[in-house]
Amino acid sequence: MARRDRGRGERTRDALRAAAYRLFLRDGYDGTPVARIAAEAGVSHMTFFRHFPTKEDVVLRDDHDPLLERLVRERPPGEPPVARVRAAVALALPEVYARERENLLLRARLILDAPALRRRMGDSMRGSQDAFERGLAPGSPDDPPLAVRAVAAACTAALAEAVTAWARDGGTGHLPDLADEALAALQDRPGERA
Amino acid sequence: MARRDRGRGERTRDALRAAAYRLFLRDGYDGTPVARIAAEAGVSHMTFFRHFPTKEDVVLRDDHDPLLERLVRERPPGEPPVARVRAAVALALPEVYARERENLLLRARLILDAPALRRRMGDSMRGSQDAFERGLAPGSPDDPPLAVRAVAAACTAALAEAVTAWARDGGTGHLPDLADEALAALQDRPGERA
């Protein structure tokens, strides 16, 4: 009870995810039926869907959100909201990038060339968007004002473009720089940059 | 040859869309199989898919993009890019709103309460996003720079939040105002607005 229950359930879930990535890499997303993933993980078709609501969800998940929320909240509330998000990302991303570059790139590439996944990229960033909302409007837990929603959605979309650009040419660039560039573009004033 | 070919093809397409909306309203999106839509329109199952690549596409399409592109391009390039988009939307939306309020609301409500559609809302605004990109970067037709992509994606996302907020409480508010509020939130400087 003390430690997270991490029982058989979690283990099957991990096995499924691992099997899925292995097969996606080898045969492509569309070329890999759920049934095959389940077989590879040694479980049945149905067990897969008990762990992931849809096939797409095996890929589209992400966990570094609480950190972002905290960082956004800690920026001075006087700052323009986009600037707060930008600063938070500038603090959080380099570390995540250093630690998980390979993982991020693999996921991004999968998403990019599976149409079904690209369509749902929005979902894959839903977590970050929520984190931004909570960080920007700590008061209204459930129903943030439109302005806050708009800023959170906009920054998330800009970040998605950065990730896309990064993955499109094979992870050549430095993701944290690209992300900062994307968010900076939202703030540009006449006279600044080019 | 002179006038747009608007032959049988276009008519079936329209019939399909009309049938789809009628049935979606009555039975809900998930409660309406494609086969039924086709039957209602007097054509076969397959004909549906020849006109719409997916069931979702019957709802997720939109045509007022060329106007947006022109308006964005006509704003002084010295202005910050978000401001250009904001101004263009402020010019274009009121007219569209006056003319098609009912249609917009219906579509938005359908999208809101069909999970399959909500997931793909990004796609439904893909057209506007492209229009913003072309308007902001008239030079690079095919591969706009990251900053342009980021701004276009961000503004599109902010607009989507406005539409969502508008439809969520039944179209009570004034959509053009909400849209402007959402885009303004991206520009807020310390000292302005609360």
Next chain:
DNA sequence: TCCCTGGATGTTAGTGGCTAACACGTTAGT
């Protein structure tokens, strides 16, 4: 006028994502 070529449509037969219903085994708390 007749043909005949191309586009829109129909038919059939799949594949594969996803759900429902129900039975079974293993594990945990008592």
Next chain:
DNA sequence: ACTAACGTGTTAGCCACTAACATCCAGGGA
């Protein structure tokens, strides 16, 4: 051990979507 709960398996089925091939219809040229 007893039982309750949970994870799992089996089966059966719905539906979105695709492929392959047949058909029908309009319009242009012989």
